[in-house]
Amino acid sequence: MLRKRLGSFVLALSLVAIMAACGKDNHIGPSPSLNLSKTTVQPGESITATVINGSAPYQWTVTGATANCGNEPSCTFMPTASGEAKVNTNGVQLSASFTVLTGTQVTLRFTNGVTGSPVVGASVQVIGGPFVITNGSGEAAVTVYASSFDFDVSLAGYLTFQEKFTGGSEFKLFPVGGAAGYDEQFVKEFIYGDNSRNIRNTGPHSFEKPQANSISVNLDSGLQAVPEAVANASTAVAYLTSDLQNQLQYQVGVGAIPANLTLVPNLRYLGYTTCNLSGNWIVGANIQLNNNGARSLGTMIEELAHAAGTEHHLGPGVMGTGSYHLSIAEINCWLMVLRHRDPGFRFPDCSPRRQCQ
Secondary structure (H helix, E strand, O other): OHHHHHHHHHHHHHHHHHHHHHHOOOOOOOOOEEEEOOOEEOOOOOEEEEEEOOOOOEEEEEEOOOOOOOOOOEEEEOOOOOEEEEEEEOOEEEEEEEEEOOOEEEEEEEEEOOOOOEOOOOEEEEOOOOEEEOOOOOEEEEEEOOOOEEEEEEOOOEOOEEEEEOOOOEEEEOEOOHHHOOOHHHHHHHOOOOOOOOOOOOOOOOOOEEOOOEEEEEEOHHHHOOHHHHHHHHHHHHHHHHHOOOOOEEEEOOOOEEEEEEEOOOOOOOEEEEEEEEOOEEEEEEEEEOHHHHOOHHHHHHHHHHOOOOOOOOOOOOOOOOOOOOOHHHHHHHHHHHHHOOOOOEOOOEOOOOOOO
8 A cells, every 4th residue: 555655646746747847938039149230330430239139137348449338238339449349148248340441541633624723622521421621732632431432522613513433533623603604504504404494495304415526417408409508507517616626526427426407398496406315425416497497507506506415595605595606605614514524414513423412
């Protein structure tokens, strides 16, 4: 009987142990880890270190920075040197390293796109960095942390220039007002086609530029039969080429970019031009002239100027109030973009390599 009771007692204890074991949660959760918001920073940038799946108490130490983090699962600090964030979370030690970049100094030079003179006193900023003022030579030494970087340049008397640096050292700024002979609104209309002042433009668009520096002026048989049209074409190409200082050369029947002129006797307008584009490059143009437009030297010159991408404005000149010769404003502004701006620039002076606000 004693042995039987003892055996029952042992069996009961075994059952209790089994039940206890079955009722116990032996699940082990994910291990704690330490996450850094950034592992590489420039001087002046902060880092937030966060414990994932940890528990209090938290004891932080950070090398390379002064940090007062307290008993919290996250810690934000601004490192002055490369180092390591360490935390003890309820007895578990975690660490993560970070690097503070060493910058390289690059000297950028800025000159007036019309006169070539140094631009003194301009504010230059590599995006995310401090402002640097150009010196008497138009130079600004900036600290950068990559081989390619975005920068802005601003100064009264110039359009705000926004570019992505990929090489080179000298950049041309777009002057407005004063000696340039034109203002910002003029550029907006003449180069970028703005029509907000109810002028006959196509509407705001990116800068469109001839793909080559020579335009072939080709008259159809209808225009060739009009002596005035033949004479006007010859005179127009001479005037435009001279005014543009051979930077863009117009020639009758010779040139890389075809400008094809057609007589449309009953056309509603004296002249109408459409440009053929490859991206923002002008690769050709089609010009229609009615009977009166074919006999008008002013119309011929205006439409050929359209064929190279310019539009109307409200000032004096071929594309303004009317003239046989480009005005000083038209010449300076047009040569500025022909020489120093890529197709695809956006108003006021934003490079196609940039995402500008």
